[in-house]
Amino acid sequence: DIQMTQSPSTLSASVGDRVTITCRASQSVSSWVAWYQQKPGKAPKLLIYRASTLEGGVPSRFSGSGSGTEFTLTISSLQPDDFATYFCQQYSKYSRTFGQGTKVEL
Amino acid sequence: EVQLVESGGGLVKPGGSLRLSCVVSGFTFSDYSMHWVRQAPGKGLEWVSSISSSGSYIYYADSLKGRFTISRDHDKNSVLLQMNRLGVEDTAVYYCARGALGLPVAATYFDSWGHGTLVTVSS
Numbered sequence: 001d002i003q004m005t006q007s008p009s010t011l012s013a014s015v016g017d018r019v020t021i022t023c024r025a026s027q028s029v030s031s032w033v034a035w036y037q038q039k040p041g042k043a044p045k046l047l048i049y050r051a052s053t054l055e056g057g058v059p060s061r062f063s064g065s066g067s068g069t070e071f072t073l074t075i076s077s078l079q080p081d082d083f084a085t086y087f088c089q090q091y092s093k094y095s096r097t098f099g100q101g102t103k104v105e106l
Numbered sequence: 107e108v109q110l111v112e113s114g115g116g117l118v119k120p121g122g123s124l125r126l127s128c129v130v131s132g133f134t135f136s137d138y139s140m141h142w143v144r145q146a147p148g149k150g151l152e153w154v155s156s157i158s159s160s161g162s163y164i165y166y167a168d169s170l171k172g173r174f175t176i177s178r179d180h181d182k183n184s185v186l187l188q189m190n191r192l193g194v195e196d197t198a199v200y201y202c203a204r205g206a207l208g209l210p211v212a213a214t215y216f217d218s219w220g221h222g223t224l225v226t227v228s229s
Contacts, residue, residue, distance in 0.1 A: 001168075032213065034215035034216075036151075036216075042221075043201055043219035043220060043221055043222055044151065044201070044216075044219055045219070046215065046216065046217050046218075049206065049215045049217075055217070087150065087151055089151075089215060089216075091209070091213045091214050091215050092213060093213065094210070094212040094213050095212070095213070096153045096156075096212075096213065096214070096215075097153065098150055098151040098152070098153070099150070100150045101150045101151075
Protein backbone atom coordinates (compact mmCIF):
# COMPACT_ATOMS: atom_id res chain seq x y z
CA ASP A 1 0.00 0.00 0.00
CA ILE A 2 1.05 3.59 -0.61
CA GLN A 3 1.79 5.37 2.66
CA MET A 4 1.02 9.05 3.17
CA THR A 5 3.10 10.84 5.79
CA GLN A 6 1.88 14.20 6.98
CA SER A 7 3.86 16.81 8.83
CA PRO A 8 3.66 18.34 11.28
CA SER A 9 1.20 16.32 13.37
CA THR A 10 0.31 19.45 15.34
CA LEU A 11 0.73 23.06 14.33
CA SER A 12 0.29 26.07 16.61
CA ALA A 13 -0.74 29.22 14.79
CA SER A 14 -2.57 32.50 15.19
CA VAL A 15 -5.30 34.18 13.21
CA GLY A 16 -3.76 35.77 10.14
CA ASP A 17 -0.82 33.36 9.93
CA ARG A 18 0.17 31.62 6.73
CA VAL A 19 0.01 27.88 7.39
CA THR A 20 1.57 25.08 5.36
CA ILE A 21 0.98 21.37 5.83
CA THR A 22 3.03 18.77 3.96
CA CYS A 23 2.12 15.29 2.83
CA ARG A 24 4.67 12.87 1.38
CA ALA A 25 3.74 9.71 -0.51
CA SER A 26 5.83 6.55 -0.30
CA GLN A 27 5.76 6.36 -4.11
CA SER A 28 4.58 8.60 -6.88
CA VAL A 29 0.84 9.26 -6.93
CA SER A 30 0.97 11.78 -9.78
CA SER A 31 -1.53 14.49 -8.78
CA TRP A 32 -4.09 12.16 -7.26
CA VAL A 33 -4.24 13.79 -3.84
CA ALA A 34 -7.14 15.27 -1.94
CA TRP A 35 -7.24 17.33 1.25
CA TYR A 36 -9.97 17.31 3.88
CA GLN A 37 -10.80 19.43 6.91
CA GLN A 38 -12.36 17.83 9.97
CA LYS A 39 -13.70 19.56 13.06
CA PRO A 40 -14.33 17.69 16.33
CA GLY A 41 -17.38 15.48 16.17
CA LYS A 42 -17.97 16.25 12.50
CA ALA A 43 -17.43 14.46 9.23
CA PRO A 44 -14.47 15.34 7.03
CA LYS A 45 -15.10 18.01 4.43
CA LEU A 46 -13.43 17.95 1.03
CA LEU A 47 -11.28 21.03 0.39
CA ILE A 48 -9.05 20.19 -2.56
CA TYR A 49 -8.78 17.38 -5.11
CA ARG A 50 -6.29 16.52 -7.82
CA ALA A 51 -3.65 18.20 -5.67
CA SER A 52 -4.66 21.78 -6.46
CA THR A 53 -8.32 22.03 -7.52
CA LEU A 54 -10.48 23.82 -4.98
CA GLU A 55 -13.81 22.20 -4.23
CA GLY A 56 -16.79 24.46 -4.84
CA GLY A 57 -17.61 26.74 -1.92
CA VAL A 58 -14.18 26.42 -0.30
CA PRO A 59 -12.60 29.82 0.49
CA SER A 60 -9.79 30.89 -1.79
CA ARG A 61 -7.38 31.23 1.14
CA PHE A 62 -6.97 27.44 0.83
CA SER A 63 -4.63 26.20 -1.87
CA GLY A 64 -2.87 22.99 -2.74
CA SER A 65 0.23 22.17 -4.72
CA GLY A 66 2.58 19.36 -5.56
CA SER A 67 2.91 16.27 -7.69
CA GLY A 68 4.68 12.96 -7.55
CA THR A 69 5.48 12.36 -3.89
CA GLU A 70 5.33 15.75 -2.18
CA PHE A 71 2.23 17.83 -1.63
CA THR A 72 1.31 20.88 0.38
CA LEU A 73 -1.86 22.46 1.69
CA THR A 74 -1.54 26.18 2.37
CA ILE A 75 -3.90 28.49 4.22
CA SER A 76 -2.86 31.98 3.23
CA SER A 77 -4.36 33.80 6.21
CA LEU A 78 -5.68 31.59 8.99
CA GLN A 79 -9.21 32.40 10.10
CA PRO A 80 -10.93 31.40 13.37
CA ASP A 81 -13.04 28.85 11.48
CA ASP A 82 -9.90 27.11 10.19
CA PHE A 83 -8.78 25.64 13.51
CA ALA A 84 -9.33 21.96 12.74
CA THR A 85 -7.57 18.77 11.72
CA TYR A 86 -6.50 18.34 8.10
CA PHE A 87 -5.98 15.04 6.28
CA CYS A 88 -4.44 14.28 2.92
CA GLN A 89 -5.55 11.29 0.88
CA GLN A 90 -4.04 9.64 -2.16
CA TYR A 91 -6.27 7.92 -4.72
CA SER A 92 -3.77 6.50 -7.15
CA LYS A 93 -3.13 3.01 -8.46
CA TYR A 94 -6.36 1.51 -7.26
CA SER A 95 -5.80 2.33 -3.63
CA ARG A 96 -6.83 5.07 -1.27
CA THR A 97 -4.94 5.89 1.88
CA PHE A 98 -4.98 8.85 4.24
CA GLY A 99 -2.28 10.74 6.05
CA GLN A 100 -2.39 10.61 9.82
CA GLY A 101 -3.67 14.18 10.11
CA THR A 102 -2.41 17.61 11.15
CA LYS A 103 -4.16 19.44 13.95
CA VAL A 104 -4.06 23.21 13.58
CA GLU A 105 -4.48 24.80 16.99
CA LEU A 106 -4.18 28.20 18.59
CA GLU B 107 -29.00 19.09 -1.17
CA VAL B 108 -26.80 16.02 -1.02
CA GLN B 109 -27.43 14.01 2.14
CA LEU B 110 -25.97 10.77 3.44
CA VAL B 111 -27.44 9.46 6.68
CA GLU B 112 -25.88 6.49 8.45
CA SER B 113 -27.55 4.31 11.03
CA GLY B 114 -27.11 0.94 12.70
CA GLY B 115 -24.19 1.60 15.00
CA GLY B 116 -24.18 0.66 18.65
CA LEU B 117 -22.56 -1.45 21.33
CA VAL B 118 -21.76 -5.04 20.44
CA LYS B 119 -19.76 -7.76 22.16
CA PRO B 120 -16.57 -9.14 20.60
CA GLY B 121 -17.46 -11.75 18.02
CA GLY B 122 -20.82 -10.14 17.35
CA SER B 123 -22.31 -8.64 14.20
CA LEU B 124 -23.82 -5.34 13.13
CA ARG B 125 -25.31 -4.04 9.92
CA LEU B 126 -24.79 -0.40 9.04
CA SER B 127 -27.03 1.44 6.63
CA CYS B 128 -26.52 4.67 4.70
CA VAL B 129 -29.53 6.25 3.04
CA VAL B 130 -28.77 8.95 0.50
CA SER B 131 -30.75 11.72 -1.14
CA GLY B 132 -30.23 14.78 -3.29
CA PHE B 133 -28.38 13.05 -6.13
CA THR B 134 -28.76 10.22 -8.61
CA PHE B 135 -27.61 7.29 -6.49
CA SER B 136 -26.97 4.98 -9.42
CA ASP B 137 -24.37 7.37 -10.87
CA TYR B 138 -21.96 7.22 -7.95
CA SER B 139 -19.65 4.78 -6.26
CA MET B 140 -20.15 4.56 -2.51
CA HIS B 141 -17.68 3.91 0.27
CA TRP B 142 -17.25 3.31 3.97
CA VAL B 143 -14.44 5.01 5.89
CA ARG B 144 -13.87 4.59 9.60
CA GLN B 145 -12.16 6.55 12.33
CA ALA B 146 -11.15 4.99 15.63
CA PRO B 147 -11.44 7.30 18.65
CA GLY B 148 -8.76 9.99 18.47
CA LYS B 149 -7.23 8.42 15.37
CA GLY B 150 -7.03 9.06 11.65
CA LEU B 151 -9.19 7.98 8.76
CA GLU B 152 -9.11 4.44 7.41
CA TRP B 153 -10.78 3.36 4.18
CA VAL B 154 -12.92 0.25 4.77
CA SER B 155 -14.84 -0.74 1.63
CA SER B 156 -16.07 0.48 -1.75
CA ILE B 157 -18.82 -0.47 -4.17
CA SER B 158 -19.13 0.74 -7.75
CA SER B 159 -22.15 2.62 -9.06
CA SER B 160 -23.60 -0.56 -10.57
CA GLY B 161 -22.60 -2.76 -7.66
CA SER B 162 -20.45 -4.90 -9.94
CA TYR B 163 -17.11 -3.98 -8.40
CA ILE B 164 -16.43 -4.30 -4.70
CA TYR B 165 -13.27 -3.72 -2.68
CA TYR B 166 -12.28 -4.20 0.94
CA ALA B 167 -9.35 -3.19 3.08
CA ASP B 168 -6.99 -6.13 3.58
CA SER B 169 -7.17 -5.66 7.35
CA LEU B 170 -10.83 -6.75 7.39
CA LYS B 171 -9.92 -10.36 6.53
CA GLY B 172 -13.22 -11.11 4.87
CA ARG B 173 -15.43 -10.18 7.82
CA PHE B 174 -17.31 -7.29 6.20
CA THR B 175 -19.71 -7.26 3.23
CA ILE B 176 -20.79 -4.14 1.35
CA SER B 177 -23.90 -3.96 -0.80
CA ARG B 178 -26.25 -1.39 -2.28
CA ASP B 179 -30.00 -1.25 -2.79
CA HIS B 180 -30.99 1.01 -5.67
CA ASP B 181 -34.70 0.81 -4.78
CA LYS B 182 -33.99 2.24 -1.34
CA ASN B 183 -31.08 4.50 -2.31
CA SER B 184 -28.97 2.90 0.35
CA VAL B 185 -25.62 1.26 0.89
CA LEU B 186 -25.14 -1.37 3.56
CA LEU B 187 -22.17 -2.71 5.49
CA GLN B 188 -22.59 -6.07 7.14
CA MET B 189 -19.92 -6.52 9.80
CA ASN B 190 -19.27 -9.96 11.31
CA ARG B 191 -16.84 -11.34 13.90
CA LEU B 192 -16.28 -7.88 15.28
CA GLY B 193 -13.25 -7.20 17.44
CA VAL B 194 -12.28 -4.33 19.73
CA GLU B 195 -10.11 -3.01 16.90
CA ASP B 196 -13.27 -2.33 14.90
CA THR B 197 -14.45 0.28 17.41
CA ALA B 198 -14.80 3.48 15.39
CA VAL B 199 -17.10 6.01 13.84
CA TYR B 200 -18.11 4.63 10.46
CA TYR B 201 -18.69 7.19 7.73
CA CYS B 202 -20.53 6.65 4.49
CA ALA B 203 -18.98 8.65 1.65
CA ARG B 204 -19.71 9.32 -2.00
CA GLY B 205 -17.04 8.82 -4.60
CA ALA B 206 -16.31 11.54 -7.11
CA LEU B 207 -18.29 11.35 -10.32
CA GLY B 208 -16.36 9.81 -13.17
CA LEU B 209 -13.46 8.39 -11.18
CA PRO B 210 -12.84 4.64 -10.80
CA VAL B 211 -14.40 3.16 -7.70
CA ALA B 212 -10.99 1.94 -6.55
CA ALA B 213 -9.19 5.25 -7.08
CA THR B 214 -11.35 8.14 -6.02
CA TYR B 215 -11.64 10.84 -3.46
CA PHE B 216 -14.77 11.40 -1.40
CA ASP B 217 -16.80 14.50 -2.12
CA SER B 218 -19.66 14.07 0.34
CA TRP B 219 -19.78 12.39 3.72
CA GLY B 220 -22.44 11.38 6.19
CA HIS B 221 -22.30 12.36 9.86
CA GLY B 222 -21.11 8.91 10.87
CA THR B 223 -22.38 6.16 13.16
CA LEU B 224 -20.46 4.93 16.18
CA VAL B 225 -19.66 1.25 16.55
CA THR B 226 -18.35 0.18 19.94
CA VAL B 227 -17.07 -3.35 20.40
CA SER B 228 -16.68 -4.18 24.06
CA SER B 229 -17.48 -6.93 26.52
